Amino acid sequence: MKNLPLNTNPWWWEDASTPPATDRDLPQTTELAIIGAGFTGLSAALTAAERGAQVTVLDAQLPGHGASTRNAGMIGAPHRPGFVEELKTYGEETGYSLAHEGMEAYAFSRDLYENSGFDAGFRESGRIQLANSRAHFAAQKDRAKILNGIDAGQVEIVERDALPQHIASDIYHGGLLYPDHGSIQPAKAHGGLLQKAMDAGAAVCAPCAVTNITRTATGFELATIKGKLTAKRLVIATNGYTTPSVSRHLARRIFPLTSFMVATEELGEDVVRRVAPGLHMMVESRARHSYFRPSPDGKRILFGGRASMVPTDAARAARRLHDTMADIWPEAEAWRITHCWQGSTGFTFARIPHVGEHEGAHFAYGYCGNGVALSPWLGRKIALRALGDPEGETAYARTRLESRFYHRGGKPWFLQLASPWWNHVVDRLETRQIERDRRG
Template sequence: MYDPLVDSTPGRSQPHTPSYWVDTAGAAPPDDGPVQGNHEVDVAIIGGGYTGLSSAYHLAREHGIKAVVLEANQTAWGCSGRNGSFARISGGRVPLATLVEKYGRDTARAFFAEMQQALQTTRDLIDIGEIDCDKQPDGVFKVAIKPEHVAGLKREVEMYNGLLNYPARFVDAAGVQQVHAGAESYGALNLPDGFCMHPLKLAWGIQRLAREAGAKVHPGSPVTEWTSAAGGHRLVTPGGVVTARRVIVATNGYTSRKLNPVLTGRILPVHSQIIVTRPLTAEEKVNSLPGGDCMFDTRNLLFYYRRLPDDRILFGGRSAVNGRDAENPVHRQRLLDALCRKFPVLKGVQLDYNWGGWVAVTNNSLPHCYQVSGMQNVYTGGGYAGSGVSFSIQTGKRLAQMLAGDARPTPVPFLHEAPKPFPLQSFLRVGQRMAYAWYRFKDAE
């Protein structure tokens, strides 16, 4: 598997990783083919996932700027086409209480408002574009895996209600059984906003909207060389050269270490893996996930899961530390064992799908959207830490605003600051392996 910390390029025109999403997405929408020849453009966007496609759409639709998207492989080849399918009020991986402690109540409120707007931006795109992405009814549950986690969930509810004036609620164990049967369900935090959908269909819908607005989308066009001068940026692809006055980098967890040295070391790619079962029987549904809500749990290394429209269960979580180990069957088995601990009725269930990909974690576990220091007219966004379906789409919108002249389109200071480089980068994966061992030990206590 392509490993951004090791490999110099994600390849060229690689097919999508086999997955449930690929098998059920239907035909890909039209694109503009790989770059051929030399082109001078105003804006080039590197990366054809949610962030890049959203940037292209919003630049064209709201600012009259028709950008060119350069994607190494297929559009939505990375996180956007292989994620867990939850569009939530989320961004990064920092608890609300920690946000308040570190940044203050006003900044925490502003960031929450931005995450709410991100979800609304996603809804709006689905509605405006009539994107058929199997959108499910709203409902998100954070489920306590141990009795001692209940008190923490109740404190979270109080913060949502009091600090944010948001109608979160606590659901007791008996109530949780109505939506989450089986074991490891001692209560839950319920958020009324947030929905599941088909992530690849969503990405392809945004691609269609971007091209209809005037953007160009070029798959099979990795940037293999990047040089800058006073007149702009020279981006070399296998089929030609794109010279752009302004550049957006939207590669997130798939950013090659060779793309540009200024960006190196600010993102840690973390592997997340997903399994999907065969369709469940009526009895298995009743005794596992009777509803179709977004579910995740209170582990340090959390699991996320849902019932799909065709009655399969999707179940995901952290797995390999590096790309060499990503195909090791031990990770698939670990997820299956965890699924069956939660839902004993599924013991021995057949798995029909198994795939994984890289999510992007920053030093502070928060997303970013900023103008790159030391480079003229270069902007980037990412760092969603596995919670980025809606926030990546919003980041694309914010990047478009920044290119159009609004230097800080949100009142959240940390969003517009470059994430600090990780220290001791040669030992990042060693530290990650040790952290995983510790978290698994704590989760098993």
């Protein structure tokens, strides 16, 4: 594998303009303080500022340094594989509300990325979930019947003999196509949203880490590395980067799961169109959850997945992702990897996002890999809730937010124990079943 030297910054950063400067002085007071300058926080800031609120956004890093500019840029209504289980857990009313609100979220975020006066690189590419085994394809068919039956967006079953129209690989048994799903260039989208929020009047101070939050009689006092800020209202929008210093309560109920992505060398548009003729966003059904797509310019393949659940170096992560890519397309063995980067995806223990309020602070987090569509929508919702607007009502306020006695917030040490199980048991058993299916 001819991959070194690797660039460990996201490929997206090279294809985006320099974001606006945010290293400004911290005001002493504000009406609404927002911690986190990713998609959630900036959407909340834009919503509140457009309603006349004085807004100050704080972030420990430069805006968008986290998952907002490190993700794959896949966007669509979040029809999670666990939707059937959600119906059992929450009941039909809430379950269906979540499905339909997912469609609302996608429509809202798509409109934001398409019609807000900045180039987010949106394209209606469609997204296909590829079945790695016969059992996975059977489950996909059942899911499609449910989703189409409740009018939760168009879902098409793709039989195995039709797959060559979508991907040049013979390892899959079928798939589900979401034709109206799309793609963005996340760094461009984030930079555009940042500028739009600032143009609306939001003050963005970053880097400016929050080190402590104190509840007061009139609101909140935030201690930061730049001094103290007094706020009447508070929104926490830190998702997979939530730390105990911001909120121990929230940090105990979410954990960061690292996902890696690689970018190939320029392969040329002819090669990309040959291996991915549908030019879709593509995800797999197997547990290692590979996801991949053409780059916006159509010259590379961008490929992500669970390369490791524990800290590892970029070269090792790139090798594992490259091996998976070559399993899909054998010719990929000769492709050079130029970039390998990582980001933290926020997972709740219930594996579904949650919107809530704790000790007066409003929050939305735990997107579980669906943040590109959900985070602008739920960022808007928590801003409205913080301002006391009933339009902030959301089905995601009715999901469960659970803790575990073994997670105290911060680094998820328990993944050290889970990693061998997933790598050496789950993945191996799944691989054996997939190989049996391939042999017929």
